Amino acid sequence: xxxxxxxxxxxxxxxxRTWANLPNLYGGxxxxxxxxxxxxxxxxxxxLYRGQESPNPTAPCSNPSRPQVRPFLTQEGxxxxxxxxxxxxxxxxxxxxxTFPSTPVDTEVxxxxxxxxxxxxxxxxxxxxxxxxxxxxDFWYQGAQRTLRSEGAVIAFPHDPLTPGEAYEAxxxxxxxxxxxxxxxxxxxxxxxxxxxxxxxxxxELQEGR
Numbered sequence: 001x002x003x004x005x006x007x008x009x010x011x012x013x014x015x016x017r018t019w020a021n022l023p024n025l026y027g028g029x030x031x032x033x034x035x036x037x038x039x040x041x042x043x044x045x046x047x048l049y050r051g052q053e054s055p056n057p058t059a060p061c062s063n064p065s066r067p068q069v070r071p072f073l074t075q076e077g078x079x080x081x082x083x084x085x086x087x088x089x090x091x092x093x094x095x096x097x098x099t100f101p102s103t104p105v106d107t108e109v110x111x112x113x114x115x116x117x118x119x120x121x122x123x124x125x126x127x128x129x130x131x132x133x134x135x136x137x138d139f140w141y142q143g144a145q146r147t148l149r150s151e152g153a154v155i156a157f158p159h160d161p162l163t164p165g166e167a168y169e170a171x172x173x174x175x176x177x178x179x180x181x182x183x184x185x186x187x188x189x190x191x192x193x194x195x196x197x198x199x200x201x202x203x204x205e206l207q208e209g210r
Contacts, residue, residue: 033099033100034097034098034099034100034152034183035096035097035098035099035100036095036096036097036098036170036183036185037094037095037096037097038093038095038170038187039187040185040186040187041185041186041187042187042188043187043188043189043190043194044093044187044188044189044190045190045194045195045196046093046195046196047092047093047161047162047163047164047189047190047195048090048091048092048093048161048162049087049090049091049092049093049094049157050087050090051081051085051086051087052086052087054137054140055135055137055140055141055143055144056081056085056135056137056140057094057144057155057157058080058081058085058087058091058126058157059081059085059133059134059135059136060126060128060132060133060134060135061073061078061080061081061126061128061157062079062080062081062083063134064076066134067128067131067132067133067134068131068132069108069131069132070132071109071126071127071128071132071133072109072110072111072112072125072126072127072128072132072156073124073125073126073127074112074113074122074124074125074126074159075124075159078124078126078159080126080157080159090161091157091158091159091160091161092114092123092157092158092159092160092161092162093158093161093162094155094156094157094158095114095125095127095155095156095157095158095170095172096153096154096155096156097153097154097172097174097183098151098152098153099151099152099153099176100151100152101150101152101176101177104146104149104150104152105149105152105176105177106129106130106131106149106175106177107129107130107131107148107149107152107153107154107174107175107176108128108129108130108131108132108154108174108175109127109128109129109132109154109156109172109173109174110173110174110175110180111171111172111173112125112127112156112171112172112173113125113169113170113171114156114158114168114169114170114171115168115169115170115171116163116166116167116168117166117167117168117169117186118166118167123158123159123160123162123168124158124159124160125156125157125158125159126156126157126159127154127155127156127157127172128154128155128156129148129153129154129155129174129175130145130148130149130153133145133148152176154172154174156170156172162189163189164189164190164191164192164195165188165189165190165191165192166188166189167186167187167188167189168186168187168188168189169184169185169186170183170184170185170186170187171183171184172184
C-alpha cells in the first residue's frame, strides 16, 4: 500500500492526496493471487525510497527489538532512517507480497534475499510481516496491522537503492497463518534515463485516481 502524504494545493498537508495499492498501479487486482512487486519479468521505473509515510514502514528496521517477533535482517546494525522515521539517505525500492487471504492472517518473513543477477551481489534486506511490525504511534500501528493481516502481506526493504538497468531475483520465505510458502521471481530496473520519482506533483488525474 502506498499513501502519499504530500500537501495538496489549497488544502495544506492533506495526508493522503493519493492512495492506491501496488497491484492496481502495476496491472494486477486483488482477484489475482498472490501479487508480488516489482512485477515478475517486467522493468520497474523506480529504484529507491525516501520515506515520509504514515504508518512508518522503516520503524521495525530501526527498532528490531520492539516488535512481537524480530524482523528478518540480512545484516544487523545498518541504518534505515534517523530514528524518527526520516530516511536521510535513500534506501531501495520496497519489495512486497500480497496474498489476499479469505480472512485476515498473521504474517512473518522467515528468509529473504535480493540478488543482482549480473554479479550475484546481495542487497541487505529488512523484511517483515504483521508479527514483525512495530510503530510508536498506536493509531498508525493498528492501521498497518490491519493492512498486513487483511492482505496477507509482507514487505522487504533493500538497504541500497536498486541499480538502474540491472536485473534482480527476489526470494521470500514467509509464514501465512499456519502455512509456510516460498516465492521466487525476477524483475529488472529501468535505465537511468527512464527512472521516475516516487512522488509526483499533484494533478487532477492523480487526485481523482483510486
